[in-house]
Amino acid sequence: xxxxxxxxxxxxxxxxxxxxxxxxxxxxxxxxxxxxxxxxxxxxxxxxxxxxxxxxxxxxxxxxxxxxxxxxxxxxxxxxxxxxxxxxxxxxxxxxxxxxxxxxxxxxxxxxxxxxxxxxxxxxxxxxxxxxxxxxxxxxxxxxxxxxxxxxxxxxxxxxxxxxxxxxxxxxxxxxxxxxxxxxxxxxxxxxxxxxxxxxxxxxxxxxxxxxxxxxxxxxxxxxxxxxxxxxxxxxxxxxxxxxxxxxxxxxxxxxxxxxxxxxxxxxxxxxxxxxxxxxxxxxxxxxxxxxxxxxxxxxxxxxxxxxxxxxxxxxxxxxxxxxxxxxxxxxxxxxxxxxxxxxxxxxxxxxxxxxxxxxxxxxxxxxxxxxxxxxxxxxxxxxxxxxx
Amino acid sequence: xxxxxxxxxxxxxxxxxxxxxxxxxxxxxxxxxxxxxxxxxxxxxxxxxxxxxxxxxxxxxxxxxxxxxxxxxxxxxxxxxxxxxxxxxxxxxxxxxxxxxxxxxxxxxxxxxxxxxxxxxxxxxxxxxxxxxxxxxxxxxxxxxxxxxxxxxxxxxxxxxxxxxxxxxxxxxxxxxxxxxxxxxxxxxxxxxxxxxxxxxxxxxxxxxxxxxxxxxxxxxxxxxxxxxxxxxxxxxxxxxxxxxxxxxxxxxxxxxxxxxxxxxxxxxxxxxxxxxxxxxxxxxxxxxxxxxxxxxxxxxxxxxxxxxxxxxxxxxxxxxxxxxxxxxxxxxxxxxxxxxxxxxxxxxxxxxxx
Numbered sequence: 001x002x003x004x005x006x007x008x009x010x011x012x013x014x015x016x017x018x019x020x021x022x023x024x025x026x027x028x029x030x031x032x033x034x035x036x037x038x039x040x041x042x043x044x045x046x047x048x049x050x051x052x053x054x055x056x057x058x059x060x061x062x063x064x065x066x067x068x069x070x071x072x073x074x075x076x077x078x079x080x081x082x083x084x085x086x087x088x089x090x091x092x093x094x095x096x097x098x099x100x101x102x103x104x105x106x107x108x109x110x111x112x113x114x115x116x117x118x119x120x121x122x123x124x125x126x127x128x129x130x131x132x133x134x135x136x137x138x139x140x141x142x143x144x145x146x147x148x149x150x151x152x153x154x155x156x157x158x159x160x161x162x163x164x165x166x167x168x169x170x171x172x173x174x175x176x177x178x179x180x181x182x183x184x185x186x187x188x189x190x191x192x193x194x195x196x197x198x199x200x201x202x203x204x205x206x207x208x209x210x211x212x213x214x215x216x217x218x219x220x221x222x223x224x225x226x227x228x229x230x231x232x233x234x235x236x237x238x239x240x241x242x243x244x245x246x247x248x249x250x251x252x253x254x255x256x257x258x259x260x261x262x263x264x265x266x267x268x269x270x271x272x273x274x275x276x277x278x279x280x281x282x283x284x285x286x287x288x289x290x291x292x293x294x295x296x297x298x299x300x301x302x303x304x305x306x307x308x309x310x311x312x313x314x315x316x317x318x319x320x321x322x323x324x325x326x327x328x329x330x331x332x333x334x335x336x337x338x339x340x341x342x343x344x345x346x347x348x349x350x351x352x353x354x355x356x357x358x359x360x361x362x363x364x365x366x367x368x369x370x371x372x373x374x375x376x377x378x379x380x381x382x383x384x385x386x387x388x389x
Numbered sequence: 390x391x392x393x394x395x396x397x398x399x400x401x402x403x404x405x406x407x408x409x410x411x412x413x414x415x416x417x418x419x420x421x422x423x424x425x426x427x428x429x430x431x432x433x434x435x436x437x438x439x440x441x442x443x444x445x446x447x448x449x450x451x452x453x454x455x456x457x458x459x460x461x462x463x464x465x466x467x468x469x470x471x472x473x474x475x476x477x478x479x480x481x482x483x484x485x486x487x488x489x490x491x492x493x494x495x496x497x498x499x500x501x502x503x504x505x506x507x508x509x510x511x512x513x514x515x516x517x518x519x520x521x522x523x524x525x526x527x528x529x530x531x532x533x534x535x536x537x538x539x540x541x542x543x544x545x546x547x548x549x550x551x552x553x554x555x556x557x558x559x560x561x562x563x564x565x566x567x568x569x570x571x572x573x574x575x576x577x578x579x580x581x582x583x584x585x586x587x588x589x590x591x592x593x594x595x596x597x598x599x600x601x602x603x604x605x606x607x608x609x610x611x612x613x614x615x616x617x618x619x620x621x622x623x624x625x626x627x628x629x630x631x632x633x634x635x636x637x638x639x640x641x642x643x644x645x646x647x648x649x650x651x652x653x654x655x656x657x658x659x660x661x662x663x664x665x666x667x668x669x670x671x672x673x674x675x676x677x678x679x680x681x682x683x684x685x686x687x688x689x690x691x692x693x694x695x696x697x698x699x700x701x702x703x704x705x706x707x708x709x710x711x712x713x714x715x716x717x718x719x720x721x722x723x724x725x726x727x728x729x730x731x732x733x734x735x736x737x738x739x740x741x742x743x744x
Contacts, residue, residue, distance in 0.1 A: 081739065082742070262727055319636075376635035
């Protein structure tokens with residue numbers, strides 16, 4: 001155990017820091033759940049890509065710089081340090097990208113990864129269906145082979161970024177006689193395919209964060225299949241592991257929020273505004289938990305770099321960060337008192353609106369990527385070994 | 390940057406685990422409860438043969454010359470079996486003697502360190518966080534604070550009054566003594582610093598034990614819920630039961646890396662040491678005390694009986710949570726550091742822009 005960085009790691013940190021300090025937008029961009037904000041974020045991604053920082057852990061040929069996971073953590077620490085924008089293509093770069101890296105053919109890697117790294121093509125997720133939520137194996141949407149195509153019929157829902165994305169990845173039933181986890185195939189679907197209808201869904205703040213996607217005889221080339229025919233479940237589980245795990249939820253995000261919360265506490269106290277007596281303790285707990293999340297991630301990364309694998313423990317992560325995120329935003333809103341309910345544009349809101357936005361965003365955490373109840377089942381059965389039946 | 394343990398460190402932890410699981414069974418723990426001292430000289434001798442009491446003793450004094458990164462997994466194993474012996478002697482007493490030796494008390498270090506390594510002598514430590522001293526009755530040398538001063542007292546210099554505690558494994562004493570020139574071993578800033586270091590080391594050791602205690606509480610709950618049938622099925626098939634134990638597991642795993650990092654901070658005496666240790670004590674204490682409630686509830690009425698072994702670990706969780714600064718005290722220490730800057734509180738990896 002040696003918790004100091006190497007000279008190479010420190011040099012990489014400084015390189016990332018100076019580029020980000022010079023290039024990151026000084027002001028928050030408009031929400032990527034609006035048409036104009038979506039384009040703002042793609043512009044930023046383009047700049048990030050040109051600077052060589054769009055996807056640092058990817059191989060150079062796909063638009064990355066071949067960094068290891070530790071350097072990835074370092075990059076994220078610098079990214080959040082300067083308050084750089086959220087990643088509009090996170091479904092692509094953090095979830096589908098690593099899955100293509102693992103299961104894709106050379107042609108698929110060359111076709112999909114570079115425009116993903118630059119966010120020229122933004123991806124939406126197509127897992128859930130009206131009757132396949134927590135019970136994802138109940139997928140009904142079919143993709144039947146017809147010549148060189150799949151003909152897709154059915155409906156996907158809660159497709160994150162679906163309102164403005166260009167592509168959708170998901171699981172479809174390619175064997176109509178199959179049930180549950182069998183007979184599913186992972187297919188990549190262009191959202192401009194004839195027969196595809198996207199209907200945005202507004203989340204509780206009215207922003208179009210996700211969408212329903214209707215597929216009526218939508219024809220997609222069979223070459224868009226990722227992994228083997230009928231092996232969609234295991235391909236999807238690898239993707240879900242990335243989602244619950246460390247790529248998408250790097251600790252710096254939560255450490256940054258915890259730091260801003262401490263600052264908010266100090267400012268509020270210094271203004272002499274009423275503060276609930278328990279809030280100092282809550283704020284310190286949030287800070288501690290964000291640190292615990294960082295330490296846990298570093299420990300996991302050390303294990304992965306020594307050849308270990310990430311498995312069911314991704315479910316521990318998902319519960320921990322999603323609950324922490326809510327607790328931090330609740331604490332901030334308590335500190336803000338009456339100002340906490342102001343929307344970003346309100347004249348008296350100043351810069352406090354980001355806490356409300358963050359709170360609304362955080363509320364979704366325990367639901368998406370497998371509800372926390374599903375994660376608890378996974379922990380109980382696959383880590384603790386409690387009986388399924 | 391390497392957060393993992395070396396093969397040697399892992400192997401040492403496994404060796405001690407095997408030893409303790411054979412030696413420190415629930416029956417052995419219970420049989421000691423009924424003895425006058427509650428401690429086993431014979432066990433301590435064998436523990437010394439494995440090398441544990443002398444782990445931090447420098448090689449020149451007959452020890453293994455290792456540091457806290459080597460010790461932490463061993464301490465976790467002592468918690469896993471609910472061991473009731475003066476662990477503080479190993480984790481805080483030894484480094485204190487080493488430091489005193491470096492501060493000019495060479496005779497003291499030369500006299501006691503070899504004896505601690507062989508298991509012939511045990512150490513106890515009084516501190517400002519508690520009016521009581523654990524294991525003073527089996528200690529051959531007791532360190533006591535007196536303001537900033539630190540005294541080292543042999544058995545004949547103290548009068549002990551036993552204070553029976555809820556945890557039968559815990560042996561607490563009030564210590565009556567009179568500060569004298571002959572027992573004074575450190576003063577002023579040095580005395581204060583050594584007291585602080587010893588408190589941090591004691592708290593780190595408790596945190597590691599709490600990690601093991603918490604895992605055992607979960608394991609007992611899992612075993613019981615897998616066997617106990619109601620409504621024709623194992624109660625562990627019910628989500629309401631599963632989720633309690635899953636929640637406890639989340640807390641344990643998120644305490645684990647915090648405890649390991651505290652060992653690193655103590656070993657290297659980093660500037661963030663005290664806050665890192667407090668975070669570990671809080672996280673592990675909360676994981677363990679939370680696990681007591683979840684495991685008890687999963688056991689139901691049987692877990693509330695004296696006959697069932699569950700309370701061995703429940704009581705360890707409660708007493709260790711109070712030892713070397715209660716969870717509440719450590720939480721307040723972190724809060725003062727983070728919010729008011731009373732102590733250095735360093736973020737790991739991420740560095741905020743200075744405001």
